[in-house]
Amino acid sequence: MRVNKFLSTSGVASRRKSEELISQGRVKINGEVVANLGTMVDIDNDIVEVDGKKIEIKEIQKVYILLNKPAGYITTAKEQFGRKSVMDLVSDIKERVYPVGRLDYETSGLLLLTNDGDLTYALTHPKHEFEKIYIASVRGKLLEKGINDFKNGLEIENYTTSKAKLKVLKYDSDKNYSVCKVGIHEGHNRQIRKMFDKIGNPVMNLKRVQLGKIRLDDLEIGKYRHLEVSEIEYLKKFCR
Template sequence: MRLDKFLVDCGVGSRSQVKTFLKKKQVTVNGQVETSPKTQIDEDKDQIAYLGQELTHETFVYYLLNKPQGVISATEDSRHKTVLDLLDETARHKQVFPVGRLDIDTHGLLLLTNNGDLAHAMLSPKKHVDKIYQAKVAGIMDEEDILAFEKGIKLKDHTCQPAKLEIVSVDRNASTSLVQITIAEGKFHQVKRMVAACGKEVADLQRLKMGPLSLPNDLELGDWRRLTQEELDALTIFGIPLA
């Protein structure tokens, strides 16, 4: 692998920035200063350091994003800002993509990675990966709705798998409900359509969990961070190599 590609992959900077760092003699290979971006290195054996800090090559990267409303779950779009626009240069260089989608007006947890096998496993209908949403609903949801969700909501084009509806709170004066909904599917507008089938309307929708991943309380809307080692360990339940 070329040295400049390795440095970009490690998130040191863009290709042009990396060339500058090399010229400034800020990079070493096996303890020796290296200034040529074309230098061939073995990413598994050679010790590469930037400003004295040893770097580790990453094949796969994992980003946890608190997606805001008004941003679409895509890698590019001519009209709207995408979730990729919110991430760093490394994410774009690594060609990450969202694992599943959140509607443009839905906010909350979104995982982005370049690990296609993991994404496939997490989205596979055979895996039944639970997704938990919190919804503010116009209308009073009740025990009848809970039973309907448990039975499987019938939509015009699809009968949903049994789902869990938990009523967190009800404001009868305002005729609104706050609920949590757990589904193992990910059909188009599914949560909104399920609530609509009960005669109510979702006014705000937030995803709180997807499989073993939860939305951190301290992650502000529009902010992201890399997965922690604990979160990566939790993803090993899918039996997919993560490194």
């Protein structure tokens, strides 16, 4: 078994985080620092250590969680500023789970968490056309040119966004704001906020409501639920 998969299967970290641990020289096999991400582990005979602690592979209960993330929570376990983490909202789950991708600090809505490293790796891989649907409240009224530019791709910083979906659901002339439904397949840092900034309609509020066919629906904010079997099977198709 590849060493990164060994670590994720053992519950040490997600597969991507395991690759970071290896790159940092924190992983040893039989006393030797692992230098290659493709290094194989003999699960019956090799001794694997992370930061000097022996790691043993074990069958763990796979957990698949859908959380309605509130704004004002980070999607990492902890950070230097001591802000609240989504992990605080699932602290009663005995298995150690990890977010699948990220939602930025101010953004709320649908966030998946799991201890299935293979699934996390597959769902966050750029090759998959995995649509993400958001509801955005933005300042002002959207102009036709801005809508077309948003849909066809915008030059942001050092990249051009792929084609996106954008539908204006509402415009409030008294308060001068619009509510929009947005669909993207990418996941650049704060991408939707930057796209609306580019067309002159800054985001006031942003909520993710759907990932592929997985929907947030009426799940209460700050609460979570376990995915249904059909939802898990749907997501696992992306691992093949």
